[in-house]
Amino acid sequence: MTAETIDGKAFAAGVRAKVAHHVETLRDTHGITPGLAVVLVGEDPASEVYVANKHRQTVEVGMASFSHKLPAKTTEADLFALIDQLNADPSVHGILCQFPVPEHLNERAVVARIDPAKDVDGLSVVNAGLLASGERGLVSCTPLGCLMLLRDRLGDLSGLEAVVIGRSNLFGKPMGQLLLRENATVTMAHSRTRDLAQVCRRADILVAAVGRAEMVKADWVKPGATVIDVGITRQPHPDDPDKTRLLGDVDFAAVAEVAGAITPVPGGVGPMTIACLLANTVTACCRAHGLPEPEGLAV
Numbered sequence: 001m002t003a004e005t006i007d008g009k010a011f012a013a014g015v016r017a018k019v020a021h022h023v024e025t026l027r028d029t030h031g032i033t034p035g036l037a038v039v040l041v042g043e044d045p046a047s048e049v050y051v052a053n054k055h056r057q058t059v060e061v062g063m064a065s066f067s068h069k070l071p072a073k074t075t076e077a078d079l080f081a082l083i084d085q086l087n088a089d090p091s092v093h094g095i096l097c098q099f100p101v102p103e104h105l106n107e108r109a110v111v112a113r114i115d116p117a118k119d120v121d122g123l124s125v126v127n128a129g130l131l132a133s134g135e136r137g138l139v140s141c142t143p144l145g146c147l148m149l150l151r152d153r154l155g156d157l158s159g160l161e162a163v164v165i166g167r168s169n170l171f172g173k174p175m176g177q178l179l180l181r182e183n184a185t186v187t188m189a190h191s192r193t194r195d196l197a198q199v200c201r202r203a204d205i206l207v208a209a210v211g212r213a214e215m216v217k218a219d220w221v222k223p224g225a226t227v228i229d230v231g232i233t234r235q236p237h238p239d240d241p242d243k244t245r246l247l248g249d250v251d252f253a254a255v256a257e258v259a260g261a262i263t264p265v266p267g268g269v270g271p272m273t274i275a276c277l278l279a280n281t282v283t284a285c286c287r288a289h290g291l292p293e294p295e296g297l298a299v
């Protein structure tokens, strides 16, 4: 069997097109432009690239993009003053602080300072709690993107066996909660899980979010399963030591012979994250104005 490759890049383009359409409607019908503010503290080169991508894609869908670059030595008080200002600004519907922040700043405290209604990363305790209690909040972008891919491929997830490897607050826990909300039977696996391969073999849906290159082998996968590879590891390229390549948590070539469908790395889950950030910003904007939410962009 050769698995279908799930094209996250194309799917993300479709999400962005839906967002752009909704942004246009909000502007033409209500005179509202959704706005996303991104805060970057320090000069981490990878973060600068991520922030530039977010800015470009925000502008491309017709939203307002507010970029705030602060020096690495910014105090917590100054960062919080900016967040408070963005919380109070009616033209800002989503706020994101790019992590990692310099060591003297506490990430949890930074997230907690953001108004939960503008926490488009879905990382706050309030939004995590709303998700866990089955209420409406803003959902962490990467798990939301994975759920969209799964629904598109499988339709109703009810009763399916889902195994999520990884239990981080950023990904694993919200992914597990989302699958539970879809009535899947969810197993959360982690570094202390015994006989991980056997646990994974019962999965109709296998989601790997560990950060260990190609750890999921073909004999861990039930024939026909849908495999979502969230992991990203950068390694030297075997053919050219001057280059690097990205690897997922799944041994793609071997697993593709067993699975029914699989996301590649790159080009699978990765592009969904920013697309869902934009989707969350439109959702937050609609909620702030008491308007109907766009179909299919929120849970």
Ligand code: NAP
Pocket (backbone or CB within 6 Å): 142, 165, 166, 167, 168, 169, 170, 171, 172, 189, 190, 191, 192, 193, 196, 209, 210, 211, 212, 230, 231, 232, 233, 269, 270, 271, 273
């Ligand atoms: P994390 O906070 O480091 O969590 C990793 C999880 O993997 C932990 O729960 C850990 O278990 C578990 N784990 C570690 N070794 C294991 C093993 N040998 N067997 C089973 N489980 C093991 O990482 P994260 O933030 O969730 O990210 C995970 C991966 O996804 C990374 O590669 C990251 O780059 C990628 N990611 C990609 C995107 C994207 O595409 N946009 C977004 C988010 C994350 P314990 O809890 O027991 O330590």
